[in-house]
Amino acid sequence: MSFYKNKRVLVTGGAGFIGSYLVELLVADEAKVTVADNLCRGTLKRIASVKNKIKLLELDLSDYRNCLLACKEQEIVMNLAAKVTGIEYNRTHQAEMFISNMNLQQNVIKAAAERGVKRFLQVSTACIYPHDAKVPTPESEGDRGSPEPTNLGYGWAKRMGEQLAQFYAKDSSMKVTIVRPFNSYGLRDHFDEATSHVIPALIKRVLDGENPVVVWGTGNQSRVFIHAKDVAKAMRIVAERYANVDAVNIGHDNEITMKNLISLILEITGKDVKVVFDTSKPDGYPRRAADTTKLKRITEGWVPDTPLEEGIKEMVEQFKTHRSP
Secondary structure: OOOOOOOEEEEEOOOOOOHHHHHHHHHHOOOEEEEEEOOOOOOHHHHHHHHHHEEEEEOOOOOHHHHHHHHOOOOEEEEOOOOOOOHHHHHHOHHHHHHHHHHHHHHHHHHHHHOOOOEEEEEOOHHHOEOOOOOOEOHHHHHOOOEOHHHHHHHHHHHHHHHHHHHHHHHOOOEEEEEEEOOEEOOOOOOOOOOOOHHHHHHHHHHOOOOOEEEEOOOOOEEOOEEHHHHHHHHHHHHHHOOOOOOEEEOOOOOEEHHHHHHHHHHHHOOOOOEEEEOOOOOOOOOOOEOOHHHHHHHOOOOOOOOHHHHHHHHHHHHHHOOOO
């Protein structure tokens, strides 16, 4: 029998990019799922397949009273509510990113503890790691230095969220899990250029006919990309098996440079255009990849495994057909 069967589970941000995949998994586990989302970035379209099997609360969780309402009578809270954007927005709105994310974290964690929630998933981020983090990056690097400068406001907010979750785990009976996803991509992501992640942004610009396609930085910076459905799967497993207030990376170590990423996107789209690398713009992290030793131990050897090419092909078809998540 599933660990989640018949349990009352609240997913904040459950109509969002990753949250919607998690909601579908929990419904399949026969959990009694409540979604709390202000539908600012989340959409009902993402959870349409399970709309008759969940309870939806359209709430602004920056208001503590709404958090108390959402957490009432819940056994498990999975806190995916966050303000998440791309590198350009992050680096030019540091205060906003810090304040917005701190507010969401403080409200939901405090309300969950006050309502007597038994288990809590705090979703952090790989953006908490310093610019010079070891690669592949072990979780211990999150205790050193300062987050990478382009993500400073967001990174510090998420570090503080981890710390707050740790405090509540000590000061209450609530068991806490902390996860740090690396770069996520996939169907249901946003394609708007102002706040989107790198893969949907590049797909949109290529398919919109931009020529030359301008890519930020040198092109030598590398990332690992994790399909959102794999991120959700990992969250579901880790929250069940590892409520130890000990952060766990969600990712893998298969790096790809931005040069190779744009080449792959051009190959998949069949576009023959010039690529220009704008070195006046920041690279961000020079390299980024996850040490998955701890994740493998918890999942009995599994790590996110959706091939990048497969995921990008899905996104290209989505953009061509619908141009929206």
